[in-house]
Amino acid sequence: MKRLLRVACWAVALLPALSSGRDIYVNNLAGDDRLSGLNQELSGDHGPVASICRALKIAAAGDHVIVANTGELYREQLSVFGCNLRGYEDRPLTISGNGATLDGTVMAADGSWRHVDGDVFAMSPRRLTFQQLFKAGSPLARVRVASATDADQALQPLQWAMTQNEILLRVDRGRLPEQYELRHAGMQTGITLYNTRHVVVEDFVVQGFQQDGVNAHTLVNDCVLRRIECRANGRSGLSVGGASRVLVEESGFYDNGRAQVRVEGHAKLTLDGCELDDDQDAAPYLLQRGDLTIDGERLQSR
Known part of the structure; x- marks a missing residue:
């Protein structure tokens, strides 16, 4: 069965482009997941869907x-994998965010x-290994402390720290955490790419995910991330693994927990015209x- 599935996927990938491909529209305010997604405006059963996952x-x-x-933030996590979610060399599957924000944060329970x-x-959040804390949609500054x-x-007002089993927050004098619009990383990964090729993801902000903003897990080939801003994710902004091949253009990676980008296994990541935050808490890569190449320079492990 697995062999048949692989053959079917290769057959889809090798089919000639018989049409120009469809435009599928998403609008999280005016859309409805019961609609076709094939019109930008509502017309009968046609109109934008409400979620990127539905698209x-x-x-x-x-x-x-x-x-x-x-x-309005898109509070969802995306998976791009399989026979249908791929493109052709001359016509990639393209996901255009137009500057929209994909947000993985959740509110703490009462x-x-x-x-x-x-x-x-x-x-104590449900997911603690990697974390971020946000106030009104913006990440708060983290400080390293030895213990509670x-x-x-060590903390100034509205700074936070993390111990082995909890998040610590210092509030303004006389206030309670519930009086702020606080959210923490809850969803695991913003965009997961797996077993796909010829995919372009462009013009998104990806923030507040517990693991990675974008993860090219394995078997990802000829995929491009363009003008993506990955910020304040728990582990990294971008992780590329397995035997994946990913090109990133004109993108930024800031305030991510352990590293701005990470490469493992036999993966190959190329960054062109990108910005990597370099501070004492998280390595730029x-x-x-x-294999990691930044603006034409091939780098060694660090």
Whole structure:
């Protein structure tokens, strides 16, 4: 069965482009997932869908998913894999975000925050290995502390830290965590690419995911990320693994937890015209085997 599936996928990939591909529209304010997605405006059963996930279920090889930047965050995680979600050399499957933000944060349950000491409060999220804390859609500054007992001295108001089993936050004097619009990383990965080829993802902000903003897991070939801003994700902005081949153009990676980008296995990642944040808390890149080239310079493991 697995062999038949592989043969079917290769057959789809090798088919000539018989049409120009469809445009599939997404609008998280005006759209409805019961619509066809084939019209930008509502007309009978046709009109934009509300979620990018629904658009990807509709999409076929070589289609163009067009996401409206409504100013409202898209709180979903995307998976691009399989026979249909791929493109052709001359007509890639394209997902255009138009500057929209893909957000992986969630709110803490009522009563999650408990008082520790002074102005410091603690909360234990469901996913703790990698984390980020946001206020009103923007990441808060993280400070490294040895233990919870150090937090009151080490943290300034609205700075946070993480111990082995909880998030620590110092609030303004006289306030409670519930009085802020706080969210933390909840969904695992913003965009997962797996077993696909000839895919272009462009013009997105990807933030607040617990693991990676974008993860090219394995068997990803001839894929391009263009004008993507991956910020404040728990582990990395971009992770490329397996035997994947990914090109990233004119993109930025900031404030991610462990590394801005990471490469492992036999993967090959090429960055052209990209910005990588370099601070004391997170390396600009983490190269665990694989191949990383930045603006024409091939780098070694660090």
